[in-house]
Every structure is written in structure tokens, then in C-alpha cells.
Amino acid sequence: MAANEGKTxxxxxxxxxxxxxxxxxTRSQAATACRxxxxxxxxxxxxxxxxxxxxxxxxxxxxxxxxxxxVKQVLTKRVGAPAAAEAYADNTPPPPPREHVALAGVRDRGxxxxxxxxxxxxxxxxxxxxx
Numbered sequence: 001m002a003a004n005e006g007k008t009x010x011x012x013x014x015x016x017x018x019x020x021x022x023x024x025x026t027r028s029q030a031a032t033a034c035r036x037x038x039x040x041x042x043x044x045x046x047x048x049x050x051x052x053x054x055x056x057x058x059x060x061x062x063x064x065x066x067x068x069x070x071v072k073q074v075l076t077k078r079v080g081a082p083a084a085a086e087a088y089a090d091n092t093p094p095p096p097p098r099e100h101v102a103l104a105g106v107r108d109r110g111x112x113x114x115x116x117x118x119x120x121x122x123x124x125x126x127x128x129x130x131x
Contacts, residue, residue, distance in 0.1 A: 010053070010074065011051035011052060011053045011074060012051065012052060012074045012075065012076045013048065013049050013050070013051065013052075014030075014034060014039060014041055014046045014047075014048065014049075014050045014051070014052050014058065015027060015030040015031040015033075015034050015039075015048040015049075016030070016076055017052050017058075017071070017074065017075060017076075018030040018033075018039070018058070018060060019078060020075035020076060020077060020078050020079065020084070020087075021069075021075060021079075021084040021085075021087045021088055022078070022081060022084045023060055023062065023067060023069070024060075024062060029062075030048070031048040033060060033061070033062055034046050034047055034048040034050075035047070035048065038060060038061040038062065039058065039059070039060050039061075040058070040059040041056055041057070041058055041059075042056055042057055043057075046058075052071050052074065053071065053074060054071050054072060054073065054074060055070070055071065056070070056071045057069070057070050057071075057091075058070075058071060058088075065092075065095070066092070067090070067092050068090075068091045068092045068093070069088040069089065069090050069091065069092070070088060070089040070091060071087070071088055072086070072087055072088055072089055073086065073087040073088075074087075075087050
């Protein structure tokens with residue numbers, strides 16, 4: 001396999017490029033994301049056949065998070081993960097810090113059924129206390 005196989009210097013379809021750099025698992029997932037409005041190229045909503053070129057910013061909302069990447073290299077065929085990582089610059093902001101929330105109402109195993117008083121305390125903690 002030649003070193004430049006699957007690489008072009010011009011443009012590529014945005015759905016094909018998203019799939020080639022492994023941001024989605026399948027090309028049809030990438031095309032569906034485009035049609036649903038989850039892909040933006042340079043701030044504009046992208047259709048699956050829209051072209052991308054080096055320097056473009058691609059925003060993809062997929063799997064519950066938004067990815068912001070800059071196209072460094074145009075790929076038309078899927079490549080290995082290390083080569084795919086070199087094809088874009090990941091500008092995704094870090095996720096917000098997760099707050100440690102104590103679970104209200106977690107009881108020790110084998111503690112038995114809560115008493116009426118304990119149930120009232122649990123309801124008060126949860127904010128679901130009936131009037």
C-alpha cells in the first residue's frame with residue numbers, strides 16, 4: 001500500500017472525511033448526522049456532499065458531545081487511527097468538571113426496608129416529600 005493512498009490535496013465530501021478520520025463509525029452515520037444538522041463547516045450547516053479543504057473548521061455533535069476539529073489533511077479513504085489523528089487538529093474544549101454528587105437514598109445491602117421515619121427523611125432529601 002502506497003503512503004499517499006487515500007489522500008488528496010484538494011477537497012473531499014464532509015461525510016466521507018468525517019468517516020475517514022474516524023469521528024464516526026460508519027459513513028452512513030456521518031451522512032445521517034449531516035442531514036440532521038449535527039455537522040457544521042465553518043459555522044454553516046453542512047449537507048453530506050459539502051466539500052471540505054485544509055483549514056476548514058468542522059463541528060460534529062455525535063454520541064452526546066460536540067467535537068471541534070480543524071482539517072489539516074484531506075482523506076477520502078479510511079485510514080488507521082494514528083494516520084487519522086494527523087489529519088485534523090482537535091480543538092474540542094475539555095468537558096466541564098464532573099461534580100461529585102452523593103446519591104440520596106442509597107442504603108446498605110441487607111439493611112432491610114426503611115422505616116416510616118427513614119422514608120420521610122429520604123423524601124425530604126430528594127425533594128419529593130408529599131404535602
